[in-house]
Amino acid sequence: MKKIVFIIIIILSFSGCKSSKRAKNKKKASTEIINRKIISENANTVENSINDKIEPSKSKAENIIEYAKQFEGVRYKWGGTTKSGMDCSGLVYESFRAYDVILPRISRDMAKRGDKISLKDVSTGDLLFFNTGNRRNSINHVGLIINIRDNNIEFIHATTNNGVITSWLNEDYWLKAFTEARRIL
Structure with a gap:
């Protein structure tokens, strides 16, 4: 009986690890999307500031x-x-x-x-x-x-x-x- 309880605990602990990994991946994916948006907005700002630095009189x-x-x-x-x-x-x-x-x-x-x-x-x-x-x-x-x-x-x-x-x-x-x-x- 103790062996069965021990095996069930081990199985539950492995399945618990697997589900927490999925939760972490989902959270990472959502922050990645947010980060991409921020990077995109920053890139536009950087691009605008670079274009502001280009002197029109220069070739x-x-x-x-x-x-x-x-x-x-x-x-x-x-x-x-x-x-x-x-x-x-x-x-x-x-x-x-x-x-x-x-x-x-x-x-x-x-x-x-x-x-x-x-x-x-x-x-x-x-x-x-x-x-x-x-x-x-x-x-x-x-x-x-x-x-x-x-x-x-x-x-x-x-x-x-x-x-x-x-x-x-x-x-x-x-x-x-x-x-x-x-x-x-």
């Missing part, structure tokens, strides 16, 4: 460049897209995405977008693509043109050693690694 390219410059000094992190770490394609991807221009996440895929242009025709906001000789014989690095001065092109990009920096295309290393330029905007 989209100038706004993208300004956005990218805020990451200068951020350390390199493979696959990174935030101020805690950034890689070259992450920098370009996030800078364009901030202004509703969606690009592929990988530099060699970015190089398939837009129009290929010659160096003499580049302008600020255009992209430079490089083959730095790592692993594959294909494009593996990208930079965003931020300035053109005296036939020299300044671009912002993320390097493994120095993180997000600006460089000049006339530097020997970058000139040798240069593959092509593309206009996205």
Whole structure:
């Protein structure tokens, strides 16, 4: 008799755990819906405040460049897209995405977008693509043109050693690694 009572108590305790889990899941689902609504409302507020910060006198390219410059000094992190770490394609991807221009996440895929242009025709906001000789014989690095001065092109990009920096295309290393330029905007 004691064994039967003991078995019934164990069965009830297991079924009690199962029903309390369902109750927790239902409660979580309802708070998740509420949280989604709050996040959606906050996103609209954030979007409006971002749109308020866009100066109408600035071009989209100038706004993208300004956005990218805020990451200068951020350390390199493979696959990174935030101020805690950034890689070259992450920098370009996030800078364009901030202004509703969606690009592929990988530099060699970015190089398939837009129009290929010659160096003499580049302008600020255009992209430079490089083959730095790592692993594959294909494009593996990208930079965003931020300035053109005296036939020299300044671009912002993320390097493994120095993180997000600006460089000049006339530097020997970058000139040798240069593959092509593309206009996205």
